Amino acid sequence: MSLPHAILTALLERPSSGLELTRRFDRSIGYFWSATHQQIYRELGKLEGAGYIRALPTERPARGQKKSYEVLPAGREELARWTSAPQDPKPWRDALFVRLRASAVVGTTTGVEDDLRRHLSLHQRQLAEYEEIEKRDFGPGRDTAQDRLQHLILRAGIDLETVWTQWLASALEEFGRLPEDGGREEEPEREQPES
Amino acid sequence: MSLPHAILTALLERPSSGLELTRRFDRSIGYFWSATHQQIYRELGKLEGAGYIRALPTERPARGQKKSYEVLPAGREELARWTSAPQDPKPWRDALFVRLRASAVVGTTTGVEDDLRRHLSLHQRQLAEYEEIEKRDFGPGRDTAQDRLQHLILRAGIDLETVWTQWLASALEEFGRLPEDGGREEEPEREQPES
DNA sequence: CTGTCCATGTAAGCGGTTACATGATTTT
DNA sequence: AAAATCATGTAACCGCTTACATGGACAG
Known part of the structure; x- marks a missing residue:
């Protein structure tokens, strides 16, 4: 369950659209947590539904139009909570x-x-x-x-x-x-x- | 797609039943490829269907009865094929x-x-x-x-x-x-x- | 106006995880 | 006979992967 939190982190560092996030997941963040654009769009939808993020107000919210997101206070709190909670290391599988x-x-x-x-x-x-x-x-x-x-x-x-x-x-x-x-x-x- | 091949390997080393395999996947093999018993039973079914393994002949094949498997020649060939085929390393995710x-x-x-x-x-x-x-x-x-x-x-x-x-x-x-x-x-x- | 990006999405399938079900064997 | 354990399985869910679909913007 790290993808939503990786996205929250990325959005806190800089509000972005889905495609921009995808690009960032190809470089920096993707070095330790990769994700495809489909995963990201789906997750953005969920995070918005949960009230953790919101789309930045824009003129024309339509399909094919860029849509940027920012993190809401609830999202920041959830991220802080998840970060502090203990998690077992996954066994290495190769x-x-x-x-x-x-x-x-x-x-x-x-x-x-x-x-x-x-x-x-x-x-x-x-x-x-x-x-x-x-x-x-x-x-x-x-x-x-x-x-x-x-x-x-x-x-x-x-x-x-x-x-x-x-x-x-x-x-x-x-x-x-x-x-x-x-x-x-x-x-x-x-x-x-x-x- | 490593689980079936890990099972083939284990069965070549020693013919086993589902539960015995599960035990072995908890120790030795599981150190680098873990699997639960449900995964193993499901995979054994598939491998048998594909003609890669067969159940050792036993008197009473019934539910709750021990059922051991051995690898057939086709299974060994498939394992050799898979082993030699190139595979990209998975990026580390943590x-x-x-x-x-x-x-x-x-x-x-x-x-x-x-x-x-x-x-x-x-x-x-x-x-x-x-x-x-x-x-x-x-x-x-x-x-x-x-x-x-x-x-x-x-x-x-x-x-x-x-x-x-x-x-x-x-x-x-x-x-x-x-x-x-x-x-x-x-x-x-x-x-x-x-x- | 055709093709090519850019941007956001849908759908199907697969492997892994968790919870539960059931029969057989052994222990007390 | 009851309880614990062994052994095999079913069912539901979830995340990830791959392939495909749609609409807008822009270049030639």
Whole structure:
């Protein structure tokens, strides 16, 4: 249930229309919470219905016309409430690990290995992008509370991408030491450790 | 679309019933792909319908009776196919970052700070559990290809939990240097860097 | 006036989550 | 016999994804 609150946050930072929000969710906010324009429009409707936001008064409210929203006091309160309420971290879920484990049992590794290389370069690119942003937006100066918190978030992104690149590199090294494909397991079905 | 393939993998490692699978998804596999028993039963039905698995012949196939499944050749082929096909990494999505950014704009940080502390201890516990497993199941010996790949996956878990604990610790430090609550931003609405 | 963006929407489908239902087995 | 547990399932809801639809503004 984070999307409505991500939208409230974005609208507090700057009142926007649906499409503008979509654009902002493609860059900054989308780095840690992505959303398509359909999600956003639907959610804007709900938030307006709940009295959390309202459309800025405009001359011609018609289909195909730009419609900007701003946050109402009730919306700000809801956001503060949600932010302070405890929430459990979601367990990390990654299809890549499923694939690795699957490739271990079916005994073919070349396909995944190629994809690991591809993922590595994607993560390297992402990491470079984050570091670029850090250099550009968080130099000296700029240390209000807001800046420091946003920097913290960016740091998390950098740290996570760093682990990914390191882990993928070490995984590829490990693959290099593995026997070639085809040696499908005929080992005597010993009990798996299940770890 | 990873659940069916995670189930195929698990069934290749060892033919199981629905409930046994559920148990295994609570431990080992669930560390990187969790699933409830309802998901699993539904998926078992689909996989059987697709001809990927079959129920092991048993005397009394009735409701409330244990029913074990094994993977058919078509299932193994599908798993090999899926494993080798390229897949894009899902962007990391985390509500915690939404909350941090939200707390930055509403100006109240004590609530999140408490939860950061809680998350830190949760991640520390998880990290300890993984390290325990590593010590127990991946000592010397045990270096077939399967072992090495499973170890690699576990390593990813350890690495990720390590970054989280480090980042959370540094975040809490940063919070210690922040001004107390209430100082809601009345800064002159300067353009956000949007990073 | 045709095509191309811009902007807002609708509809269908799928996976995941939660709550509940029911039969079989084991325990006390 | 009652209660607890094992085992399999149904039903409803919700968020996300993808594809498609509609209307206005503007360029050639």
